[in-house]
Amino acid sequence: MHAPVAPGLLPGRAAALKITGLRVEFPTITGQSKVVVRDLDLAIGAGEIVGLVGESGAGKTTLTRSILNLTPTPGRIAAGSVCFGGLDLLRLPERDLQRMRGRDLSVVVPNPRGELNPLLTVGKQIVNIARVHLNLDGKAAQVVALDMLRAVQIPDPERRMKAYPHELSGGMAQRVVIAIALVCSPRFIISDDATSGLDVTVQAQILALLRQLVRERDSAMLFITRDVGIAAHFCDRVAVIYQGEIMELAPCEALFLSPRHPYTAMLLAAFSHNPRLRRGWSGPDTAPRQDGTQPGCVYAGRCPRAQPLCVGSKPVLGEVTPGHWARCYFPLETA
Amino acid sequence: MSPVLEVEGLYKRFPIAGSRSVVQAINGVSFSIGPGETLGLVGESGSGKTTVGRCIVGLIEASAGTLRFKGANISMPRARRPRDLFGKIQLVFQEPAESLDPLMRIGRSIEEPLLTRGGSAVERRERVLRAVEQVGLRREMLDLYPAELSAGQQQRVGIARAIITRPELIVLDEPTSALDPTARAEIIELLMKIQRELGTSYLFISHDLSTVRFISHRIAVMYLGMVVEQGDAAEVFAQARHPYSVGLLSSVLLPHPHLSIEANISLKGEIPSPINLPSGCYLASRCPLAEERCRHAMPPAEDVGGGHLVHCFRHRDVARYDRITDTFEQFQQEAERILGIHDGLPAA
Amino acid sequence: MNLLLFIGRRLLFIAPQLLGIVLVSFMLVKSIPGDPAVLMLGPTATPEAIASLRNSLGLDYSLPVQFWIYLQHLALGDLGTSWQTTRPVLEDLLQRFPATLELVTLGLLTAxxxxxxxxxxxxxxxxxxxxRIADxxxxxxxxLPDFWLALVLIFVFYTLLQWVPAPLGRIDIAVIPPNPITGFLTVDCLLTGNWEALRSALGHLLLPVMTLGLINAGPILKMTQSTMEKILQSDFSHYQVLCGIPHRMVVRHALHNALPSVVTIISVLYGYLIGGAVLVEIVxxxxxxxxxAVQGVLNSDLYPVLGFVLFSAIFSLFVYLFVDIIYFTIDPRIGH
Known part of the structure; x- marks a missing residue:
């Protein structure tokens, strides 16, 4: 069961992309399937940046790929829809999807030096995208690519057009990947942990650039990250994901200043250097991890506040206060 | 008290095969670590901090400079060091999974450092059990293989392996950067507990400033193979005097939307290649305060009080420009306010 | 680094490499048991005759001296004489090496x-x-052993179907071959416009080329398949899919990246087949x-063996040089 209403857009906003009841499963050796994304509802408004925060293994990357209908093998989408521009991406033929990827929906990936084709110049790689998606001839695509390199503030862009990926620093390569993602001015961008390999001073530059370009184009963005700190400073709204389920979803300020879900509290407490606070929020380490087949809340095993009810049945993602959603029977009180 | 480790004028150059240029990985690093003290060594990738750690444990040989461990010269690689120092300096790696032999049971991995040093099997077993208990692992785990543990547990094994020889100094090379926040917090807590109980000194190498801030007594900030600023941790964080430290600090994003470290100094571009370093201050090309003299001569270390050393001609201006309040401290108070009101819970 | 510099540097190493190869093969061939003098004179020879032949062949000298003498002759372009054919080895090889090269090249192209x-x-x-077929x-x-496949092909296409000429040499005995220009029969036929000879030569080439092609396509197929699979699973291929690059183009870029591995296996096969096709040649x-060369080994006929080794070594070195040039032009990371 999932919440009847797709959780939340800010009032008066049209959805750029709306995920409803998405469920992604992976087959296991035992024959049962492991649910990696479970009954996920999320709507992202036009021009909005929504953060998706979770630890490794929470299903973030699977979600990214599934939105583009490219679920990593051997996973499969078991249920749900991804609405984008009046179309359900999960039911479109591959030909149409291919035309939309990179043009209407694009992805910014981390570790860019491994993601770029080592044998082609970066200019050529941007030109390829422009030619494929914008139907430009070689010359026009060249101009567009050069403009894009300028837009991502790469110094000496004419020379960099002819550079190969191995000749770029990590920060430069990250800018190239952003240029590739934005060259068609997509309406929706997914940033998949895009700054995770970068040094902090470079990360700050890249984040500022990404935000500026996304705002200029009025694109919507799903910003996936492991770094709670980045989410706090970069996003309009933030969703916290655990074991493939959204635990809490709220405007950025509300989520960080008055978290309602014990899991969010635990994530934040991990940054505290007060051991008492930290231990108070982290549950017993020995607790067996729930794999979602149990009836209760997926976090019940680790939750210091778990009650018999939490183990017995699964809470829905409910609206605690307007715009603030939490999947918890006993949401925390606010300060 | 006399320091456990003294590093003086350390240099390391790596020749590049087939070319006459060299990678200038470390360029004159000096610091010391007292007994039971943690020195946080921070810097971005390419700053040479890992190389410093490897020179100290003797995995690589420094090109110049001296290393002294409790007065004894240890400037040579591990194999040629005095035998009685074996096991006194240990290393914990960044990737716990990669530093453990995947085909060796945990117990055996932990025992391994003792094997070359005699002692009966019973004695070794006892020490393994003791180490396992100290790092908070259960005895049953000794028979497991690394792949059967979580990343946090693997790192605990790495720490157990390090403390089993009763070292006086542990070089921790980014021990938490591969971990999720919760596991990270637990490992930090464990390291602090071990230090309290055993009085071990740490060289804590990390790029994660918010972690370094709370585990370190003193901090050394590295840039392109140089320690550009070092001093008391609270002091450096509250009153950074080097533009690079300021830039680094202001880039840290704390999980609190209102708390960002505002600074007037922001660094341009990226860390340059450590091949053919410029004359003058290495930061000059990225520093908004750089002037003519910065491009010509490397500023000497200057003590701005209480052993707070800065390599910058304009450190007074930095202090005037940027009064970085200790935002990290502020965040801790906020976290306690936000999360602490539920104190006494779990029971709802 | 520029390409010419790169080639120049490689060529510098070829002379010492060749010297090493000649030295090693000289020692190896010399260590083959059997006395050439005994074999040349036959079972009825007197010990005195054998001793005097040994003396005139220079077999009484120590190995290093023999090697030195060989090198001196080599420098003058004299590869020695084969006692079986009683002709200079150089002449023999210039006639036979193109035959093998023609066969192997066409076979490999098919593969x-x-x-x-x-x-x-x-x-x-x-x-x-x-x-599935490819697997x-x-x-x-x-x-499959190549000579076995060759025999099967002969049985089917010559014995049963009579589609191809008898497996005896490169051309029908009744057809007069063109005067050798390049030594490659097909090329010479084309150059002289001798169409009848060309048809006969192609007919004779068909089965051995098919044999070598079918057998050696295996490793090339495996290498192409596994490298392509690896590259299509790599981050940058996935990223291209994420960016909506058409499948066709993704595969083309993957092939570009796979080329160095495929070229490597082809070059290794090429070098190997010069000697490795001998069973097919015999069939x-x-x-x-x-x-x-095999006849030489069997009869202690030293110089043909050494000459063959030298020829194929030079050939292999040039194949590898060519491969390195291909790498250099494909991959911008080489030479930096």
């Missing part, structure tokens, strides 16, 4: 066409029929260089 196209087809659609083929080709009575 490349089969291997790469099947490998690509299976990478294009991992679950398609072609992929089966890769398995089969690796486990088809080809009269090539491999056959010549």
């Amino acid at each position: 490349v066409v089969i291997g790469i196209s099947l490998g690509l087809a299976s990478a294009f659609n991992r679950h398609g029929v072609l992929a 089966f083929y890769g398995l089969g080709a690796g486990s 088809f009575s080809w009269g090539g260089a491999g056959q010549y």
